[in-house]
Amino acid sequence: MKFLIDKYCSNEWKEFINFHKETRQYEKGSYVFEAGEETQGLFIIESGKVKISYKQYDNSSRLIRLANDGDILGHRGFGGNWKYPISAFTLEKTKVSFISVEVFDVVAKANALFSYHLMMFFAEELRKSEAKIKHYPVKNLVARALLDNARAFGFESDKSAKLAHTLTRKDLASKAGTTYETVVRSLAEFNKTGVIKIDGKEIHILDMERLRKLARPEESQK
Amino acid sequence: MKFLIDKYCSNEWKEFINFHKETRQYEKGSYVFEAGEETQGLFIIESGKVKISYKQYDNSSRLIRLANDGDILGHRGFGGNWKYPISAFTLEKTKVSFISVEVFDVVAKANALFSYHLMMFFAEELRKSEAKIKHYPVKNLVARALLDNARAFGFESDKSAKLAHTLTRKDLASKAGTTYETVVRSLAEFNKTGVIKIDGKEIHILDMERLRKLARPEESQK
DNA sequence: ATCGAAATCTGATTTGTATCATATGTATTG
């Protein structure tokens, strides 16, 4: 989403944004914002790792997204009653640029092309979100959670198969919408079949191809 | 979404839209568009009833929305690869106004405020969509499907408790994300407890209050 | 009216996953 500003706003407006944005720091394990809070604005991650989760009716929480450098937080608080529907929680020390709703509003209303592409961005997010409705077998969902973990945070080094930041089993469960026991069992199986290697709490992804297949049940039809 | 055009486009642009829109008719039981087709544009329902469903990996389909007079179809095809991710199928003879992507595009890019509010509209849809992630007990989901049925299509008359158009058990199942056997069983229970009355294939909603409670598990916590 | 197909209903069985129980390993803190 940041690229939309770069691409579709004039230089004057970019300066306007730069002038009004402010930098904030968060320690590991703190909230950037919490579900229910009034929407203050957008956060662009300069550096760090954040998990975004949804508080459910029974107070359990569901992890819906992982974000790191360059990603945007808070846009889901736009519209409606202008409250964040989700919480953003830092997994590491994190630095963000903050753009207030007011600033954003002025920019969006003044830049038709920007608004237009922003609209397309949300339309696309909506499509993606809708694609998640189906209840897949949990094993597939766990595989997908692992993949998302890898995609969002990458590996320790280019050559390494070890995740740069391994989510806890609990977080993986929250992402997959299941219990941590089930995650542990699924991981144990992936481990046994050589798809991953469990190394204490850390996880190495040995066979990305097979993991991808596990995450896409269309292809794993018997 | 139609109201956004009315509200945020100038009169000249409204005329532009009216000039370029075209009217189409569909018989009961036909597709307005099918998942995978290239996005042609938007459809505004003038009269009729439509179900919108998502084709799943296993070729089963999941009903995500019901639409009738005044509702908009096809906006989910915007962005990304410009294909409709979903299918729209008429439950009755239906008349629509069609606005092509090209026309829409010109209008959106020329009307900053329109784009802006459209963006907000999508942002809101995204929020709503995300709220659906949780796996509720199916009985709750069936109740919700019934409610949606009532909300979308209303009752036969103001005084009547009989739904103007009762979805088939299969469609209710598709909406609730379960099997039709389970829907039948849930309905049988609602029938026995006096929440609804089953009248052949038709359904009467006798106790709206209790049905609402059944649909909101937050409140039915034991 | 009669036929046949499709939709609805009900019961029996299976299955995947949550839940419960408990153990081991691994960080954190005084």
Added chain:
DNA sequence: CAATACATATGATACAAATCAGATTTCGAT
């Protein structure tokens, strides 16, 4: 470096819902 809190692991059990199987009703077509 204990002490203890927390994450991970694994087995046993319970349960909700899918699947399978078959009966009955509804409704359009002839």
